[in-house]
Amino acid sequence: MxxxxxxxxxxxxxxxxxxxxxxxxxxxxxxxxxxxxxxxxxxxxxxxxxxxxxxxxxxxxxxxxxxxxxxxxxxxxxxxxxxxxxxxxxxxxxxxxxxxxxxxxxxWSVSSDLNNMLLEGFTDEEKLAFRNMIKKAGTNISKWNQNRKTANE
Amino acid sequence: MxxxxxxxxxxxxxxxxxxxxxxxxxxxxxxxxxxxxxxxxxxxxxxxxxxxxxxxxxxxxxxxxxxxxxxxxxxxxxxxxxxxxxxxxxxxxxxxxxxxxxxxxxxWSVSSDLNNMLLEGFTDEEKLAFRNMIKKAGTNISKWNQNRKTANE
DNA sequence: CTGCAATAATTGCGTAAGCAACTAATAAAT
DNA sequence: ATTTATTAGTTGCTTACGCAATTATTGCAG
Known part of the structure; x- marks a missing residue:
């Protein structure tokens, strides 16, 4: 709400x-x-x-x-x-x-530039936590999508 | 590296x-x-x-x-x-x-379903932190893009 | 061995998003 | 007041991505 x-x-x-x-x-x-x-x-x-x-x-x-x-x-x-x-x-x-x-x-350099750009102002703990949370959220939702897909077959 | x-x-x-x-x-x-x-x-x-x-x-x-x-x-x-x-x-x-x-x-219901799906297994602190970090990263990089854009004008 | 299911790749179709070029209307400058 | 610049919206072009259908090869079951 x-x-x-x-x-x-x-x-x-x-x-x-x-x-x-x-x-x-x-x-x-x-x-x-x-x-x-x-x-x-x-x-x-x-x-x-x-x-x-x-x-x-x-x-x-x-x-x-x-x-x-x-x-x-x-x-x-x-x-x-x-x-x-x-x-x-x-x-x-x-x-x-x-x-x-x-x-x-x-x-390599573009990849690390991107990372530095994105994570500017993050502590090391935050950087790690952020990566893990993005992955976790991605796994959460793609798992659900996968179930929906196979359910329609 | x-x-x-x-x-x-x-x-x-x-x-x-x-x-x-x-x-x-x-x-x-x-x-x-x-x-x-x-x-x-x-x-x-x-x-x-x-x-x-x-x-x-x-x-x-x-x-x-x-x-x-x-x-x-x-x-x-x-x-x-x-x-x-x-x-x-x-x-x-x-x-x-x-x-x-x-x-x-x-x-409203689709929006909250999405949120629940994504944040399954997150603690309340993590949910809040995650939101803030996504926004922060987005701001970081879009600020840079903006600068590049206006620099090319 | 033959026939049928599974797999790697390709292609057509639909959706999405940004940039650039354009039109029309408004605001600012002389 | 007329020119000039800015702003709102539109359209064409390009990139990207997923799904579905198709082709070609492989592998398995009889």
Whole structure:
């Protein structure tokens, strides 16, 4: 009841936060020809190479279609190369190119800039608590969504 | 440095949280013919009627274009009515219709369902802290974006 | 071995959001 | 009072994302 009266809404605040992050990342990544959506894929690939789009989608908690399109764009831009998996001709193995590997420094610095920006004025305890709470809330709600989805099948 | 190694990323967690919220809201609102984007506009209008699209955009921290399109959809669906402001013929005054007012109960219940869902397992202190930290992070980064924007003009 | 279910990827469709360019109306400046 | 700047709203373009349907391959059951 108080929500409506005082116009408090976590959903709105998360939305604002998310859109601001996209805005920030968009600006940071523009010089490299990639969008904010490609960033997490690039980041994961820097950590773990030669994986499938399906694996990427699962790890990044997004749809297979989103994964496909993001990887396609990274391929177009030259950061990534797709090789049909010889053990499973349905799947690709996604590898970073030279150019992709060279993004390591930039990815790292943009990522840490974002963190510093977001968490300015937070104590170390708050930083940790914040991360954990975001994850917890995300798990809470995505669990529910998952149940709804499988219920409709 | 640790971010890359451990694959920790607030950005990604916020993204997941946000997309899960959209998913949840989409399901909840589908029966009423509105999308998750319309929800905050409806919510604000239930609180404050007869305001302009510009005002809505500012209050909800989004672009004027987004406000225009969201209100247009609410009008199409019959929840809202636009009247040219007699004191300023450029602007509209956006009013809820009968049907719009009738959404009060649903808006309230969906909103509180979302909150309960997200904050399941949080203590009262954590709930409060979480809200404040989301807002703080959002303010931190949007302030920076704002500076970048005006710097490019 | 053949036929059928599950899986990886792709594509079309719908929704959402921001930026930039434009129109129309108002406010400010000379 | 006329020019100029600002403001409210709209529209086109681009990016992003999820769902559903489709294709191709793999794996399993008979």
């Amino acid at each position: 108080d929500q409506l009266r005082t116009q408090e809404s976590i959903g709105r605040d998360v939305s604002h936060l998310f859109r601001s992050i996209r805005n920030f990342m968009g600006r940071q990544l523009e010089p490299y020809g990639i969008g904010d959506a490609q960033f997490p894929f690039l980041m994961l690939l820097l950590h773990e190479d030669g994986i499938s789009q399906e694996y990427l989608a699962t790890a990044l908690k997004c749809d297979r279609a989103t994964s496909a399109r993001s990887i396609a764009r990274l391929e177009d831009t030259g950061y990534v190369r797709r090789v049909v998996d010889p053990d499973d001709k349905r799947a690709y193995k996604v590898f970073l190119t030279e150019q992709g590997h060279d993004m390591g420094q930039i990815v | 640790d971010q890359l190694r451990t694959q920790e990323s607030i950005g990604r967690d916020v993204s997941h949280l946000f997309r899960s919220i959209r998913n949840f809201m989409g399901r909840q609102l589908e029966p009423y013919g509105i999308g998750d984007a319309q929800f905050p506009f409806l919510m604000l209008l239930l609180h404050e009627d007869g305001i302009s699209q510009e005002y809505l955009a500012t209050a909800l921290k989004c672009d004027r274009a987004t406000s225009a399109r969201s209100i247009a959809r609410l009008e199409d669906t019959g929840y809202v009515r636009r009247v040219v402001d007699p004191d300023d013929k450029r602007a509209y005054k956006v009013f809820l219709t009968e049907q719009g007012h009738d959404m009060g109960q649903i808006v």
